[in-house]
Amino acid sequence: MGQESDKTHENNLLEETARKFREMNLLQILMDNIPDTIYFKDIKSRFILINKAQCQTIGVKSSEEAFGKTDFDFFTPEHAKAAYEDEQKIVATGVPVIGKVERIRTADGKFRWVTCTKVPIRDKNDRIIGIVGISxxxxxxxxxxxxxxxxxxxxxxxxxxxxxxxxELARLKEEVDLANKALLQSNVDLENYTYVVSHDLKAPLRAIKAFTTFLAEDYKDKLDENAQEYINRIVKAVSNMEHMIEDLLILSRVGRKYINVEEVDLNKLMEEIIFDLDPVIKKRNGLVKYKDLPKIRIQRVWIKQLFMNLIDNGLKFNKSEKPTVEVSCEEKDNEFVFKVADNGIGIDKKYYDRLFKIFERLHTEEEYEGTGAGLAICKRIADHFQGRIWVESEVGKGSTFYLTLPKTVNVQNTDKVKENNKK
Structure with a gap:
């Protein structure tokens, strides 16, 4: 009876830890698009959540297959034992392991070298509930x-x-130095993953881009055209991922970064936006018009981000000789209704439900640059202000985006709520 009770208690602890990790859904998109292996474990070194790269390393098809298992189920006993001891020390002391170089055997039987960083994860009461590892x-x-x-x-x-x-000797010696510096930089980047919960995920992408650039520059006379093309694709993919991460960070900051509500004159704000977008407007021979916009009490940085995204889209997705975007507002009893209208390419109604989803693109990168996150950010900001955003459009005739904002904006800062809960 006692053993069954202990087992039930253990399962409850495991599920509770899993629940807390599932609250971090924002990281899942990033995890599965990063080539490094990322994994979350409970305080007994059991897998809770892993990314695609880790699935490939240990030979499972999904994160669920690894749930509740340990390194002893996938790696050599020697490696599993060393990893377990490191993790239990982290749980006991709270001291992370940074940039440890390890030799592992993957599911395909091959041995690989990795640098591993593991840090404790704490709940809101500062108790360690598990660890996150990146290799x-x-x-x-x-x-x-x-x-x-x-x-x-x-x-x-x-x-x-x-x-x-x-x-030749001098060149090769210089390459050795560069390789050593690159390895040190890699460890620094891994150390930065300590702040992964705070969305500091750009460092590894910078390292990948740097290493690829080193390879392209130092071996340009030895690489054939195919290799050069592969390198160019890597650099382009990394740059795109950097933009995606930046957009995700913006998305995640809405409602989290503490910003005071203030009175904002939207006419003056439009002047700022037009000034900021001046290079884009000139490049596209565009025109941005606005009239009779109200003053509202709101968080300035987010309303500016929202209008900048809508105006930039109106200029970008536009094939007319004079791309034009017009911003107007209608005041109602309890809310403002804004319209951002353009004379662009328009949007087919069948795509309306995809517009405000993160990284949804209706066109290729070759046609129109961007990550596909702009409207998702607009939707998040509108939701944050208890407003609504939608579109009405006709292919070939342009689009009109509608935004409603309550006259009394009641925003609650996520970070501030967490801080108050700790008191």
Whole structure:
């Protein structure tokens, strides 16, 4: 009876920990689009949530297959034991493991080198409820470092009087230094993952972009056209992911970053927006018009972000000789109804339900640049202000976005709520 009670208690603890992790849904999109392996565990080192990269590493099809299991189910006993000891030490002391270099065997039987960072996760009462771990594959860096080291040893045996050999030796030595610095930078980036819950996810992408650039520059004479094309695709993909993360961070900050409500003259705000978008307006030969906009009490930074996104979209998705966006407002009893109308390409009604979803694109990047997050950000801001946003459009004739805002904006800051709950 006691064993069953203990088992029930253990299962309850596991499910409770899982529930708390599921509250972090914002990270799931990022996790599955990052090449590093990311995993969350409870205080007994059991998997709660993992990303796609970790699924591939341990040989499962989904995060659910790993739920409740440990490293002993997937890795060699030696590695599993060392990982378990590290994690239990973190749980006991709260001290993270930063940039630990490990050699692991993946599900396909191959051995890989990784740098691993693990940090404790605490609940609102500052109790440790588990850990988050991030591992980056540095196998290629290790192989490059070893290859360069051997090359340097061979070159040191060559006749130093030959200038060509001397230059080659200097070049290879410089590459060794760059590889070592890159490895150190990788560890710094992994350390920054300590703040993953605060959305600091740009560092690894910068590192990937930097390493790829090093490879392209240092080996440009040795790489064929296919390799150069692959590198260009990597750089483009990383840049796109950076923009996606920035958009997600903006999305996540709405309602979280503490900002005072203030009276905002929307006519003056439009002047600021037009000034900020001046390069875009000139490039597209565009025109932005507005008239008789009210003064409202609101959080300035978010209402500016919303109108900038709508105006930028109206200019971007536009094939007319003079792209034009007009902003107007109708005052009603308890709310303002804003209209942002353009003479752009228009939107088919069958796509209305997709417009305000994160990273939903109706066109290719080659046709129109962007991540597809702009309208999702607008929707989040409108919801934050207890407003509504929708579109009416006709293909080839333009679109009109409608935004309602209550005259009395009652916003509650998420961070402030959390802070008050701790008191």
């Amino acid at each position: 980056r594959d540095i196998t290629e860096l290790k192989e490059m470092e070893e290859s360069l080291r051997k090359s340097e040893e061979r070159l040191q045996e060559v006749n130093m009087s030959l200038q060509l050999r001397c230059e």
